Amino acid sequence: MALLIHILACAFGLGSWVAVNGLWVELPLIVTTLPEGWDVPSYLTVIIQLANLGPVLVTLMHKWWPGRLKETAVIYSILSVGIVSCFLLAFFWDEMTVVAGASHSTAFFIITFFLSLVDCTSSVTFLPFMMKLPAKYVTTYFIGEGLSGFIPGMVALMQGVGMAKCVNTSQAHVNLTDGEDSWVLQTQYLPSNFSTEIFFFFLAAMMCVSLAAFCALDRLPQTCRLSTESLVPGTVSPVCSGLDNPGAETDGKGVQHESNVTSESRSLAAKPKHSLCQLTFIYSLVLWVNAVSNGLLPSVQTYSCMPYGNLAYHLSAALASVANPVACLFAMFFPNRSLVFLGMLGLLGTGFGSYNMAMATLSPCPLLQNSEAGVAIIVLSWVFFTGTMTFVKVMVGVILRDRSHSALVWCGAASQMGSLLGSVTMFPLVSVYKLFKSGDFCNTKCPI
Template identity: 55%
Template structure:
């Protein structure tokens, strides 16, 4: 295996969601400067889900016009679009246009939609492209996908996004607008170390790096020896070729999956029955719904009652846990469907605890205890670590089933995220079911 190919696959994967992930972590600095205010996250959620028109188009083309869509050209197009849109955000994100007499951040919303189309469509184009490389590099790709959330979060921390200082309120009682008394504290956000414009230019540079990596994956001579003999070969076909040459070699096949010469279904290589295929995709959709939309939408509610430090530490460690799970998968690859089911139940149970604390916010269990904050940080680590590992293993399982399986893998990833967003959006943004409380003055019995 080539170290260069691993590096390029990682950098390529990093371009999958870096733009939207970066936009979300930058919201505390953007919101005070746009007319939409804190309604902006709700608008962005709707735009991101509308952007699923991209993966829907690719999936339908693959289903009804197989082979007619130039996969490489589509990847070049969407990465290039993401690079340009991120760069333009650096210049126009604060521009306001009157729409029906109401000021709106039209440029910000339109460019965000383009970024969302890029990232959503990457799920059904980047993964199938990885069929051209040997199976080992798919795990490296997932590491890069995890880094697409970690790197923007780390840069935002350096920038000083969302850092709160609680200071004494010096206003007299009759001048306060929120009813707070003179003995209460006021939350003051620390000024950023550099502007949002610089942050958006950083995102554009990351997309450009991903574009260069994709270019080298296609044309660098050193990558050629790491390609599969047939770019659309399934794992079963590769095994037959290996057996024809002598000893059977199954370095990336599931050791828990019994070898069989009889097709159990018409899906992929036929190694799984339709019941198992449905089970795999249900788990994949469920895991992505939890990790991509359901729990992230309530992260602030679950963590902020324990303090601003607990919130930032949870966010950073959750972002670290994603690529860490992918890195573990490089060395420990367990594809037993039963094991993945147990791991999914474990992560879901931890996610249920996180959701419970969000529902009980601003007064969750052990709210004033250090152990409560530590348990919340640990919960986010275990939740992301376990379910990210499940996502990687399912990706490897479907990779062995062929190019078509990976296209459907990306489609189910987006479908799960969509269903999670549709479920949480009204609860969080319309009905106001969750309450974060005041970071400096919350009092619980």
Template identity: 55%
Template sequence: MALLTHTLSCLFGIGSWVAINGMWVELPLIVPDIPEGWYLPSYLTVLIQMANIGPLFVTLMHRFHPGKLSEVAVIYTIIGVGIIASFLLAFFWKETLVVAGSSRSVALLVLTFFLSTVDCTSSVTFLPFMMRLKPQYMTTYFIGEGLSGLVPGLVALVQGVGMVKCINQTQTINGSFGNSTASLELQAWYQPAMFSAQVFFFFLSVMMVVCLGAFLLLNYHPNVRREHKSSRYLEGGIHGENGELSPRENSQPEQKPMISPLESQQPAVQSSFGSGKYSWPECLFLFVVLGWANALTNAVLPAVQSYSCLPYGNNAYHMSATFGAVANPVACFIAMFLPNRSFLLLGVLTLAGTGFGSYIMTTAVLSPCPFLIHYSTGAMLIVMAWVLFVLSLSYVKVMIGVILRDEGHSALVWCGAVVQLGSMLGALTMFPLVSVFGLFKSGDSCNTKCPI
């Protein structure tokens, strides 16, 4: 039964971000067929930040009206929306409408906004739901969350998204006296995909159905329910068997609140989440590190991944993306078998991850002529930097999640809110730098015109 519960927790975690991660990896197939072209990633960034209205609403309801919002009902709702939106994308992603005199992919943008809302809201609902289960299943959930990027990436790899072949192309140059010369130049040629974007969106819809099935079994399977901490779950009040609040106990404060209304009215409060284990400076450290790690891994560095890798060749780009996606669940496995809650270790790993991220950012800034561009060592270093960057900061994020899980349901709600806040600030910082001011220059995976 423990194996079944671990499997269901992992599948439940995969559904948290699989939809938006799938959208990102499918961009090379989508972009040529829509009027927005390569401006679409910029629009996606804005839509994802607008979708933070979902977690903001849940967090404010939890803070000011604890117990009024049924967590289980919210999860059912967002998973259902994710299933419907990804299914409709398969049919309408190419459809356009004329808006203000220009053709726009309205259906694609609207449905992507709904998927973004689903995934962003999962940060403040899926994690607190895992409080129902015993502590060991939290790490399994994080493994699933890591796989939410790896699984669609592997499917896109099989599909052949973005696979480039360098071919010789004859270029004709006209002279000033009517004569012309021909020269051979390597040009990138994108190979056709094994299956269409429509099939890929059907796959995303199926993954959301699997997430719904895992959630149902985690709630109602009789053997899995034995793995629950208790059949009565505290979330701003006492829940019955279906997760609904008992009306007469609706006003009770939640168990081990991180920030509770009752505490805010007392002049002298314990400087802790409620368990007396951590001081407020330690709590602040955890949240700052959590926000910083998510800003780097979810927004800042992904925005410049192509700039940092493509100058070294298409293989370097695909290897960094694939191995980086593998590093996330690997970090979760390490956290499962070698957990360490030392604040010193978390700080050192955060500094190490930031150092690797700084190297990646430097190569992106120097694109299209970064370090060691004419040497295989350069490609090897950028791939290693991406793997170690994701590995170190993913371990930090998982261990902070485990620490906050022990502090109660409210701590996990705020954990999800900080995750979204860090990601949002990172995205809002990078959007003008990449899309407005154009500070980064793309490299050519087939032709490098840099001095040796």
């Protein structure tokens, strides 16, 4: 039963951000069809932030009308909306309408708003629902959330999204010195292995899997929700001892056993004590980690990687997606709740993120551009940045899960607020002031 619940929790987590992550990895194909072209990412950023209306409403309901909002009903609703939206996207994503005399992707942007509403609202509904299960399943949920980015990324790689080659093309003008046409290298994108419509149907299928998993979790017997495994004297699971039973009693020989009290009293006894200063640090950490990992850095990943070549970009995207669930697994088997450790790890991740940001700023001529060392460093930097920040997110979620239900709600709200601040900060820098310059890795010439 414990293994089954782990699988269900992981599958439930798949529906958290799969739609928005899928849209981002599919952008290289989408922008070649839509009239907005490479301005589509800027529109997506704004739409996703507008969709934070969902988490704001849910958080205010929990604050001012506690108990009125039925979490399960909200989750059923948003997952159903996500499934319908993915199917509609498959049929209407390239439909255009004329607004003010110009063609616009009105259908695509409207459907994208509803998908973003689903994913943003999941931050303040999915995680609090996991409060009904032992803490170790929260870690499994985070693994599923990581896979919601990894799986679409792998499917997009199989689809061949953004794969390109350098080809010689003749310039239209004639070389004035020798009277011959001049030749230059240009980037030519290869055709995809399957269509965008099939990819959106795949996203709809993943949302269906998440809904089915939630239905099963919601119908679990109460005994399974309270405890899904018994502790045998002398055999203590390293995960459960760290996460499941923080308030378990020990006998004289140091062996854990559960006291004969009600589950409610066990829960109260296990509730950790944090000072106001510690809570401020925890929520500040949540805010910062989500700001850099969901807002600041994703906006400049192409600028930091593409100057090193197409391979560097795809490796950084794919391996960073792998680092997310791997970090979740590491948090499951080697948990560490020390706030000092989590703060240092967040600082280390910020260091990797700073290197990535610096290379984006130097684009189209970053450090070690024409060397294998440069490619390896930028790929590893993105992998370690994602891994460290994910570990911090998971452990903070586990800490707050043991505190209270409302603590998880505010954790989700802080996550969305951090993502909003990061995106709002980067949008004018990238899309308005054009501080970052993209480079054609086939044709950019940099000083040695």
